[in-house]
Amino acid sequence: MPGGHQTLALLLFSAFVAVTLAITTWASRKRRGSxxxxxxxxxxFSPMENGFAIAGDYMSAASFLGISGLIALFGYDGLLYSVGFLVAWLVVLFLVAELVRNCGRFTLADVVAARMSERPVRIAAGTSSVTVSVLYLVAQMVGAGSLVALLLGGSSEAAQAWTVIGVGALMVLYVSLGGMRATTWIQIVKAVLLMGGAIALTALVLVRFQGDFDQLLRTAAERSGHGDAFLAPGLKYGGDWTARFDFISLGLALVLGTAGLPHILSRFYTVPTARAARRSVVWSIGLIGGFYVMTIVLGFGAAAIVGPDAVRGSNAAGNTAVPLLALELGGGAASTGGTVLFAIVAAIAFATILAVVAGITLASSASVAHDLYASLRRRRTKPRSEVSVARVAAVGIGVVAIALGLLARDLNVAFLVGLAFAVAASANLPVLLYSLFWRSFTTRGAVCAVYGGLVPAMVLVVLSPVVSGSPESLFPAADFQYFPLQNPGLVSIPLGFFAGWLGTVTSAETPDEAKHAETEVRSLTGAGAA
Known part of the structure; x- marks a missing residue:
């Protein structure tokens, strides 16, 4: 891309960063120590504001860059991500949102510890929440690196590395200075920008094909090199039994994982009532549903207009399909229109990444301070010192996420998020559902549910083709692959539920009926909720 066009895109990046830093500065002046x-x-926050913020928190780089790239490369099989991410919100709406808002204060551990022995439960839930958050952060870092590397020089490793470091520094700054208020407004601004950009690109793709979606699909199939197989199941997850089980495993992780994501659960505490939390989810489902429908058009549009070979040539994992599509829709790399559209889309994608990493970092730092640190020093910890610990934790989490983001920069961001969803569904969802709905659930059961899902999920990922044993692995020269599936959800999710059941039935602890009754009344009515 010509230097002047790069400058335009960088100016748009800088403008968004300046606006978000202004929001952070404004928010940091309001009740900072609370x-x-x-x-x-x-x-x-109102239900509408929180709904937009939830959408901004959820529609990440995996959605805008990763899913569209997977559809552009693998056609029908890439649709699984769109469907799974959207259907997951029905689980959140009907099983989690209102009850979590009534039972907790700031984190997942608040819900679980309401009728358990606090310290072991908080340590377990806090550890799991931080792990899931870091995995999710890595995906956003990889997306940022792919995007800016494309802008500054194709596949420049130096550009990717410095972008990952810069995004990490910004996310720490947002969280440390502005907290949830700044993060929420950044997410709202990002949601509006993202929806506007997706609508514009979708309209341009449909105009290119005179509104004929069938022609769009036929053209995409022809350019893919796979013919009709591009529009049928099995191109990525077909073939042998391993690929088919991987398909099932990924679907389970996507549908069940959202309800266990710490940064999504924490959003329900930003509204005044449980009813407002439920209405927030309704708003977010409308926004997210519309967006994922558009990712289908964008993915097939990239396949038809840019071509899978060009997408793969720019980024092997497909993370740059949408920016390349914008470049072509605007008239090509040498045109002013193509450059302007590319710059706008790249800035929106960058805004997406910054907003999401701020939300995840805030949730994970809250888990460190409110659950891990405060559980060890609860009697002597004051709210102000807890907030200070959260700010320090944000720095540490940022450093870890930057290091892992540099390591995983060649993996698809939607795939990386799928791993985070698998861990969330394995470790967080079982303990959350058991705590809310099982009267006999005990402290041992809660701890076993968390570690019984978390440890197998992480071990299976380490032993999977993701880490070693293939040219696409994190360590292609090594081979310690013993687990054949890329996503561990099919094994680790049932293990999490089983471990929670086994820990409860083998526990000598007698459940406190009074605490359960209090929790049940609070979860269903909101009486006594913070």
Whole structure:
């Protein structure tokens, strides 16, 4: 891309960063020392505002860059991500949102520890939440690196590395200074920008094919080199039994994982009531549903207009399909229109990444301070010191995410998020559902449910083709692959539920009926909720 065009895109990047830093500065002046302000934004957001923020938090680089890239490369099989991410919100709406808002204050551990022995439960849930958050952060880092590397020089490793470091520094700054209030407004701005950009690109793709979606699909199939197989199941997840089980495993992780994501659960605490939390989810489902429908058009549009070979040539994992599509729709790399559209889309994608990493970093730092640190020093910990610990934790989490993001920069971001969803569904969802709905659930059961899902999920990922044993692995020269599936959800999710059941039935602890009754009444009515 010509230097002047690169400058335009960088100016748009800088403009968004400047706006978000201004929001952060404004938010940092409001009730800065309050734990409720830092973690939950004072619980003052309306359902519509929180719905937009949830959508902004959820529609990540995996959605905008990764899913469209997978559809462009693998056609029908890439649709699984769109369907799975959307269907997951029905689980959140009907099983989690209102009950979590009534039972907790800031984190997942608040819900579980309400009727358990607090310290072991908080340590377990906090550890799991931080692990899931870091995995999710890595995906955003990889997306940022792919995007800016394309802008600054194709596949420049130096550009990717410095972008990952820069995004990590910004996310720490947002969280440390502004807390939940700044993060929420950044996510709202990002959601509006992302929806606007997706609508514009979708309209341009449909105009290119005179509104004929069938022609779009036929052209995509022809350019893919796979013919009709591009529009049928099996191109990525077909063939032998391993690929088919991987398909099932990924689907389970996507559908069940959302309800266990710490940064999504924490958003329900930013509204004043459980009813507002439920209405927030309804708003977010409308926004997210519309967006994922558009990713289908964008993915097949990239296959038809740019071509899978060009997409793969720019980024082997397909993470740059949408920016390349924007470049072509605007008139090509040498045209002003193509450059402007590319720059706008790249800036929106960058905004997407910054907003999501801020939300994830806030949730994970809250888990470190409110669950891990405070569980060890609960009697002597004041709210202000807890917030200070959260700010320090944000720095540490940022460093870890930057290091892992540099390591995993050649993997597809949607695939990386799928791993985070698998861990969330394996470790967080079982303990959450058991705590809310099983009267006999015990402290041992809660701890076993978390570690019984978390440890197998992480071990299976390490022993999978993702880490070693193939040219696409993190360590292609090594081979310690013993687990054949790329996504561990098919094994680790049932293990999490089984471990929670086994720990409960083998526990000598007698469940506190009074605490369960109190939790049940609070979860269903909101009486006594913070």
């Amino acid at each position: 734990a409720e302000e830092f973690y939950a934004g004072g619980r003052l």
